[in-house]
Amino acid sequence: MSASADRLDLGRIGAGLPFARSVPALEQALADGVAVVQAPPGTGKTTLVPPVVARSLAARGSGAGRVVVVQPRRVAARAAASRLAALTDSRVGELIGWTVRGERRLEPTALIEVVTPGILLRRLLADASLEGVGAVVLDEVHERGLETDLLVGLLTDLRTLREDLLLVAMSATVDAAAFARLIGPDGAPAPVVDCPSALHPLAVAWRPGAGPRTDARGVSRDFLAHVATVAAEAHRAAVAEDPSVDALVFVPGAWEVGQVATRLRALAGPDGTEVLELHGQVGPREQDRAVGGRRSGDPARIVVSTSLAESSLTVPGVRLVxxxxxxxxxxRDAARGMSGLVTVTCSRASADQRAGRAARLGPGEVVRCYDESTYAGMPEHVTPAIATSDLTDGALLLACWGTPRGQGLGLPTVPPVVALRDAETTLRRLGAVDDEGVVTAEGRRLARIPVGARLARGLLDGSELVGPRRAAEVVAALADDLRSPTGDLTGLLRELRSGHPASDRWRRESRRLESLAVGAGAAAYDAMVEGLVVGMAHPEWVARRSGDTYLLAGGTRAALPQGSPLAHQEWLAIADVTRATGRTAAGTGAVIRLAAPLDQEGAELVAAHLLVDEVRAELVEGRVRARRVRALGAIELTSTPVAASGPAAHAAVREALRDRGLGVLTWSDAARTLRDRLALLHTHLGDPWPDVSDEALLDRLDEWLGPEIDALARGSAAGRIDLTEPLRRLLPWPAASRLDQLAPERLAVASGSHVRITYPPHDDPDARPTVRVKLQECFGWAATPTVADGWVPITFHLLSPAQRPLAITDDLASFWSGPYQQVRAEMRGRYPRHPWPEDPWTARATARTNRRR
Structure with a gap:
């Protein structure tokens, strides 16, 4: 074993950590090359597993390689490396270092490197064999992040070629068996190393708020005030019993962290409680302060955090959650072509992990700002990001790996087909994949740039317009997920240049990206720089003002945040747009989170592939109206009325029929009757009588309505077209010659009159045809007539001389033998001029009165 590995003193590193008892089992499992570690948060797996793996590698001899530990978040990566370095009395980077986007603390002597998932994914694309890496430890796989899931598949695939590569997956929840099956060798599950929980007694209190937790704007401000009040009261009570108690408050996002922290500081008053914020956007110094623990003489602390502290980080001293x-x-919102983070109820697994943070050091308490029924209704586990995210960047990575669409790759969750299809559509627009999803040379070029595929396109193409430096500055801000409450990207960049908390990181990333924009030409534009770069990255989000909202080229409407300085801009290049409801989105369902000004010339430049100049026609009030339209996607730039003709007019008719149905045409009584007759024959006799339902007729438009569509396209009015003859085109020959025999329009009754048959509507063909006839015209008639070759009896509505119904029957013989006598008794006094014979069987059927007879 190397001298460097000897400095990884497992006894010292694992002192007091529950996972120390599981080290022998892990060392034994590593003999198989793969292992899954299942250990609750706070047991020390993140601290102890990497050095155990490093010592196992060192025992193999020289050249075994470095241990790469993957942490889902930058804060956690830095904290994990710093803690390990402190436990080994080494400076950060000497034995244990870290690499995150734009930052690196690593020396050649380092045995362990902590990275974020994106860092390792790009290394795999650059060097598929991971030369110099002897082991990979995937931490927090239970969080089901997209990049971590992809790493599980890629590293398992890599191990088929590199059996010497050690692979360890670590989970804080009980889904370890699923990962063991995935990464195990030769179809056998990987060994699972368990670590019992180190929980002390945990008291649970329920403190739901009076109102809902979320509203149209997101998390309710009233609910956040409730959380702050509950936290202040619970912490004050806990400190009164034990001054060493610190509190950890969980809220969903950075904005909510700021809101609750501000209120807590106001509630703390003069008691000296320190309120700290912990999320991905606070600076390194503030992060270190939050996760570093309370020093001697420090006041009690309340740390307000996102889910960052749920499992990735341990905040020392916490006894209250x-x-x-x-x-x-x-x-992902496929209909609007956008995606983003939404606020949801957390999973029960997350709620339990959060609660467990209070009982690591001793008896603790969790106060839940919701009720027990809400807890019972929580989903069991977090939703895998691969099932709900935009997969554009993931699809490019899979294509670069040689497994388009993930085919043949053992992923924890299969990517949704629709999301993959949409991702490939975007990648084809970027020139990154071909029609089969196979990566192109341009796709590999985009994948080498350490930002998403769209932003990589924005960097490369934007550099040609505004120069590499300015393009890199814009892309660096977007890639770091920086935000402005007003949605103004230009204003955000001004802040970054003058002293924003993220300025140092942004400058480093800008310089790095600028160096990657090789071969870019000189700047051609000095104005609207930010808009041009953003537009190159998201041409479908170029937008034009329409009233109080903006219409995006992709067809979505969105609104700016209230009070945004961009509200007067006619054109915008939108960098981030997410789903929203209520007032924040002006009823559009989408809110613009970050955008930059643009003008029409710039919009047409960056979204040139969306420009069209065409004739558009539509069927309006029965006539085809046409316009010559110049448009940028869904945004109409100019529109001029023109005469309707050609393919556009034909398409307009067909589109109107398919979208609005056959009701856009005028159905005469004759056409409607013919359709009803054909529907009855199709129902009861089947082929060759045609199906005349809406669906069937729309499927056969050209077959029966072709000449009429031509006439409408030439300008004829829909009201002038009689559909009787078109329907007859559907009649088969020679069966058509029997139409009037099988479904006659009129029926000869006993009096000699020919009475109209009313057939049931085409969409209710199982109903009976009917005739309305004066009762006296049916005297002596016993057999009920039928249609459809005897299959369907006709129902009679027998009428009084005033044409009011006296009886409804499809059995005339039964009517004459029974109910007729009661009808006769009631009617002969009312209508004495009409015959009401005692014996209807022998009476002569007639349409006349007694005198006329």
């Missing part, structure tokens, strides 16, 4: 029960999860 206050949980809002909410989380942020990615959601």
């Amino acid at each position: 206050v949980d809002a029960g909410l989380a942020r999860e990615p959601r």
Whole structure:
């Protein structure tokens, strides 16, 4: 074993950690090359597993390689490396270092490197064999992040070629068996190393708020005030009993962290409680302060955090947890072509992990700001991001790996077909994949840039317009997920240049991206720089003002945040637009989170592939109206009326019929009757009588309505077209010659009159045809007539001389033998001029009165 590995003193590192008892089992499992570690948060797996793996590698001899530990978040990666370095009395980077986007603390002597998932994914694309890496430890796989799921598939695939590569997956929940099956060698599950929970007694209190937790704007401000009040009261009571108690408050996002922290500081008053914020956007110094624990003489602390502290980080000293029960999860809106983080109820597994943070050091308490029924209704586990996210970047990575659409790859969750299809559509527009989803040379070029595929396109193409430096500055801000409450990207960049908390990181990333924009030409534009770069990345989100909202080229409407300085802009290039409801979105269902000004010339430049100049026609009030339209996607730039003709007019008729149905045409009584007759024959006799339902007629438009569609396209009015003859085109020959025999329009009754038969509507063909006839015209008639070759009897509505119904029957013989006598008794006094014979069987059927007879 190397001298460096000897410095990884497992006894010292694992002192007091529950996972120390599981080290022998892990060392034994590593002999198989793969292992799954299942251990609750706070047991020390993140601290102890990497050095155990590093020592196992070192025992193999020289050249075994470095251990790469994957942490889902930058904060956790830095904290894990810093803690391990402190436990080994080494400086950060010497034995244990870290690499996150734009930052690296790593020396050649390092045995362990902590990285974020994106870092390792790009290394795999650059070097599929991971030269110099001897082991990979995937931490927090239970969080089901998209990039971590992809790493599970890619690293398992890599191990088929590199059996020497150690692979360890670590989970804080009980889904370890599923990962063991995935990463196990030769179809056998990987060994699972368990670690019992180190929980002390945990008291649970329920403190739901008076109103809902969320509203149209997101998390309710009233609910956040409730969370702050509950946290302040619970912490004050806990400190009164034990001054060493610190509190950890869980809310879903950075904005909510700020809101609750501000209120807590106001509620704390003069008691000296320190309120700290912990999320991905606070600076390294503030992060270190929050996760570093309370120093001697420090006041009691309340740390307000996102789910970052749920399992990735341990905040020392916590004996009280206050949980809002909410989380942020990615959601893709296929209809609007956008995705983003939405606030949802967290899973029960997350709620339990949060609560467990209070009982690691001793008896603790969790206060849940919701009720027991809400807890019972929570989903068991977090929703895998691969099932709900935009898969554009994931699909590019899979294509670069040689497994388009993930085919043949052992992923924890199969990517949804529709999301993959949409992702490939975007990648084809970027020139990154071909029609089969196979990566192109341009796709590999985009994948080498450490941002998403769209932003990589924005960097490369934007550099040609505004120069590499300015393009890199814009892309660096977007890639770091920085936001402005007003949605103004230009204003955000001004802040980054003058002293924003993220300025240092942004400058480093800008310089790095600028160096990657090789071969870019000189700047051609000095104005609207940000809009041009953003538009190159998201051409479908170029937008034009329409009233109080903006219409995007992709067809979606969205609104700016209230009070945004961009509200007067005619054109915008939108960098981030997410789903929203209520006032924040002006009823559009989408809110613009970040955008930059643009003008029409710039819009047409960056979205040139969306420009069209065409004749558009539509059927309006029975006539085809046509316009010559110049448009940028869904945004009409100019519109001029023109004469309707050609393919556009034909398409307009067909589209109107398919969208609005056959009701856009005028159905005469004759056409409607013919359709009803044909429907009855089709129902009762089947082929060759045609199906005349809406669906069937729309499927055969050209076959029966072709000449009439031509006439409408030439300008004829729909009201002038009689559909009787078109329907007859559907009649088969020679069966058509029997139409009047099988479904006659009129029926000869006993009096000699020919009475109209009313057939049931075409959409109710199982009903009976009917005739309305004066009762006296049917005297002596016993057999009920039928249609459809005897299959369907006709129902008679027998009428009084005033044409009012006296009886309804499809059995005339039974009527004459029974009910007729009661009808006769009631009617002969009312209508004495009409015959009401005692014996209807022998009476002569007539339409006349007694005198006329």
